[in-house]
Amino acid sequence: MNVIEVKNLRKEFKSYSSRSGLSGAFRDLLTRNYKVLAAVDNISLNVKQGEMVGYIGENGAGKSTTIKMLTGILTPTSGSVIVNGMDPHKQREEFVRTIGVVFGQRSQLWWDIAVQESFRLLKKVYRVSDEDYKNHMGHVIETLDIGPLLDKPVRKLSLGQRMRCELAAALIHNPPLLFLDEPTIGLDVLVKLKIRKFLKEINETYKTTILLTTHDLTDIEALCERVVLLDEGKIIYDGKLAELQTDAVEGKEVEFQFLNETNRIDLPDSARIDWKQKDATTWIANVDGDERVVSELISAVVHRNLIKNVRINEISTEEIIRKIYEEGMTTS
Known part of the structure; x- marks a missing residue:
């Protein structure tokens, strides 16, 4: 069952430019120069129930615009x-009861009243019964550790405290679909870990579908099996994160620490190996190949030199995605 079904989705905006000088200002009063920009450019996407999908891209790639169309804020x-079997724009009142949304830089809590009062107001808005609220929100409040914050005004909360309360507020009606747009922006490591743990728990317990946009790729690695990469409004990759890590960039980084000072002449030559010296006794080999090539390299180096330590570093997800964007921008 698909929770989200998107086909050939496009969102255009007009970008106006002003003419220079006084005469240009007068001309702008009569006619304006503009060009049409596609923030989202004919994308198609399906998300199944219970999936946790990372929706990532550079600034201006179209992530937030997509989320706003999926939630009914913008019209395509x-x-x-x-989404959830409804058109977000034509069935808005019914639709919003089936989703939860957290925008990292915007608040759905009332600034000057206590957190629990905001929760009560949202409970009324979503028509949640007292029993459902008590059963569900009791667990949410305990897991996110926000009990001591409930009687405090939102304006007196730290960023980490507020974001945990924002997440709880989005889940008051226990929606089957949760949109998270930069939910961990600016948060410290401990708060991020707490939020990640909670998201995994609600996904496993309630089969909540989660669409996550973030620049923090550790969030994606911790939560999402599937990633969708967006570049200039187009999807350039849609698949499993593990396959992206395996196939998108071939090769590994092997760091050799030798017992004695080692020169480049003492290291094996190959067109598939790029050597870089870290210090007098440490060299790093960037290997273009699979495990067999790495194994042959280590064997050849050990045969020639005395080794203190060898470390094989997988190329990071961040580095993989950086290379995809560098290459994709010339091919997409």
């Missing part, structure tokens, strides 16, 4: 959007 220029 063209294409179709079906």
Whole structure:
């Protein structure tokens, strides 16, 4: 069952430019120069129930615009959007009861009243019964450790405290679909770990579908099996994170620490190996190949030199995605 079904989705904006000088200002009063920009450019996407999907891209790639169309905030220029079996724009009142949304830089809590009062107001808005609220929110409040914060005004909370309360507020009606747009922006490591643990728990317990946009790729690695990469409004990759890590960039980094000072002449030559010296006794080999090539390299180096330590470093997800964007921008 698909929770999200998107086909040929497109969102265009007009970008106006001003003419220079006084005469240009007068001309702008009569006619304006503009060009049409596609923030989201004919994308198609399906998300199944219970999936946790990382929706990532550079600034301006179209992530937030997509989320706003999926949640009914923006109307698409063209294409179709079906979320939870409804059109977010035509069935808005019914639709919003089936989703939860957290925007990292915007608040759905009232600034000057206590957190629990905001929760009560949202409970009324979503028509949640007292029993459902008590059973579900009791667990949410305990897991996110926000009990001591409930009687405090939102304006007196730290960023980490507020974001945990924002997440709880989005889950008051226990929605089957949760949109998270930069939910951990600016948070410290401990708060991030707490939020990640909680998201995994609700996904496992309630089969909550989660669409996550973030620049923090450790969030993606910790939570999402599937990633969708967006570049200039187009999807350039949609698949499993593990396959992206395996196939998108071939090769590994092997760091050799020798017992004695070692020169480049003492290391094996190959067109598939790029050597870089870290210090007098440490060299790093960037290997273009699979485990067999790495094994042959280590064997050849050990045969010639006395080794103190060898470490094989997988190329990071961040580095993989950086290379995809560098290459994709010339090919997409």
